[in-house]
Amino acid sequence: MSETEHVVCPHCAGVNRVPSTAKAAAAKCGVCGEKLFSGHPADVDGAMFERQVERSTIPVLVDVWAPWCGPCRSMAPSYEAAAKELEPHVRVIKLNSDNEQQIAGRMGIRGIPSLLLFQGGREIGRSSGAMSTRQIVEWTRARLSSRPS
Numbered sequence: 572m573s574e575t576e577h578v579v580c581p582h583c584a585g586v587n588r589v590p591s592t593a594k595a596a597a598a599k600c601g602v603c604g605e606k607l608f609s610g611h612p613a614d615v616d617g618a619m620f621e622r623q624v625e626r627s628t629i630p631v632l633v634d635v636w637a638p639w640c641g642p643c644r645s646m647a648p649s650y651e652a653a654a655k656e657l658e659p660h661v662r663v664i665k666l667n668s669d670n671e672q673q674i675a676g677r678m679g680i681r682g683i684p685s686l687l688l689f690q691g692g693r694e695i696g697r698s699s700g701a702m703s704t705r706q707i708v709e710w711t712r713a714r715l716s717s718r719p720s
């Protein structure tokens with residue numbers, strides 16, 4: 572596992588090449604100097620969401636949520652904790668579907684919260700409904716391990 576990965580900066584959208592995900596936890600963006608991973612889900616807009624999905628070689632996990640959604644709010648701390656476990660092997664982001672209704676519509680989001688997992692620009696998993704930290708981490712890892720690397 573020493574291949575170069577492409578990691579998209581959640582601050583400036585710069586694409587960074589990192590030698591391995593093991594070293595990515597402390598890596599800083601070559602463009603803006605911010606850390607590439609903060610251990611928190613990055614709150615992204617539509618443009619950043621598409622950039623992350625299209626340009627990252629690491630898997631991208633997105634929580635589609637909305638401020639008025641009670642289950643979304645109650646899952647937020649679990650998602651936060653899951654980000655700490657999954658980064659830097661997985662980019663963990665959240666997309667406010669109220670602000671990005673076009674994208675949510677295009678993805679066919681019917682209920683929130685919805686978790687979507689992407690790899691290489693393609694959706695490889697989707698789950699609706701709130702989950703615990705353990706469920707989020709295990710759901711993500713199960714989808715990634717069932718794929719040839």
Ligand SMILES: [Zn+2]
Binds near residue numbers: 584
């Ligand atoms: Zn940056």
